[in-house]
Amino acid sequence: DTGVSQDPRHKITKRGQNVTFRCDPISEHNRLYWYRQTLGQGPEFLTYFQNEAQLEKSRLLSDRFSAERPKGSFSTLEIQRTEQGDSAMYLCASRAGAIGRPGELFFGEGSRLTVL
């Protein structure tokens, strides 16, 4: 258990529905990341927060995706009007550290989304 928790662990939804995932990072970590992973592939970067500021967004993050970290603690990732191609594991990770300093990421167990 890394201390990063994600909820829900599994979500099955119908195409066109909205879904929201929550991530609670390790409490002293100010940096939070969202990644997406499909079967047999490595994680793909979606977005990154430092405290409450969203500093980086991947081009993978279409207009249907939105992420927030309102108080610099937990984060939510919402997908609107889900499509079958959104089916994947959504991974959250956190770390401490100053800009430019290397640091390991602590991952949660992921939220698996299945869009029917």
Place this chain on the structure above:
Amino acid sequence: SQQGEEDPQALSIQEGENATMNCSYKTSINNLQWYRQNSGRGLVHLILIRSNEREKHSGRLRVTLDTSKKSSSLLITASRAADTASYFCATHQETSGSRLTFGEGTQLTVNP
């Protein structure tokens, strides 16, 4: 886009043998990290090597980095069935801010 390419994609060995996985990347990096992922679970950090380091050890793990060839290798010695997992290299690129870019992974199976 994926930065790293792992080789081989899949590796099957017997318990007690050594396992070597390779990773190649394309752009200059600050550091390279290796992660492990058991099926259906999150990733767990194994080891980090900085761009000015050439070799690093941690228990049964040995990582090398050759920045001139833009490649790294992960060696697991005296493998155990519990080492069965996917292994990913991840690079922190000089121009990519704070993100880590992952490769596609090597699936290691250690047979008892």
